[in-house]
Amino acid sequence: MAPDTAHPNRPRLLRYVLLSIGWLSVALGVIGIFLPVLPTTPFLLLAAACFARSSPRFYHWLTSHPRLGPWIAGYLRGQGIPLKGKVYAIGLMWPSIGLSCYLVPLPWARGLMLTTAVLVTIYILRQKTLRQPLHKQS
Structure with a gap:
């Protein structure tokens, strides 16, 4: 994996921890779409926050995703x-x-x-x- 050019001073371990939490949150959010006791939006917001601090590429992927992006778009735009x-x-x-x-x-x-x-x-x-x-x- 190439070094993160958007966050050059962020320690590599912290970046990997944020990426791991982000992907776990995406997985739980997707499960929450189908499982009524597991909320989707908070997990996707947590994933977006983690990705914003660790990977601009994954943040863009999540926020522009045709199925997952609409769950959090209004909140992220301040609407x-x-x-x-x-x-x-x-x-x-x-x-x-x-x-x-x-x-x-x-x-x-x-x-x-x-x-x-x-x-x-x-x-x-x-x-x-x-x-x-x-x-x-x-």
């Missing part, structure tokens, strides 16, 4: 998150957190999970709502 995406993310997150809190008896872990869920919910709700549909009907 917001589709209402369906907000409802889906929050609607799946809370039952998952509830089940996790039920299964994990440690009070500190429950507190951490609930605090994280509240903060993520606030973050999602504060984002602009993209008024166009995520995918165009053909």
Whole structure:
């Protein structure tokens, strides 16, 4: 693999770690398209962030991909998150957190999970709502 010309001062190990996390996130995001309990958009956003810091080529590939790009395009352009995406993310997150809190008896872990869920919910709700549909009907 050729040295990264876009990030010449980035340590090689950090670049490989970011690339690995990015590709794992792409894989989980794709699985999330078909598996309703696994969210797609957060994984693709994480992949985009990792690729932006490690490989401009993979970042461009992801953001311009005909199937994956539309999931994150509005957010990356600062236009917001589709209402369906907000409802889906929050609607799946809370039952998952509830089940996790039920299964994990440690009070500190429950507190951490609930605090994280509240903060993520606030973050999602504060984002602009993209008024166009995520995918165009053909």
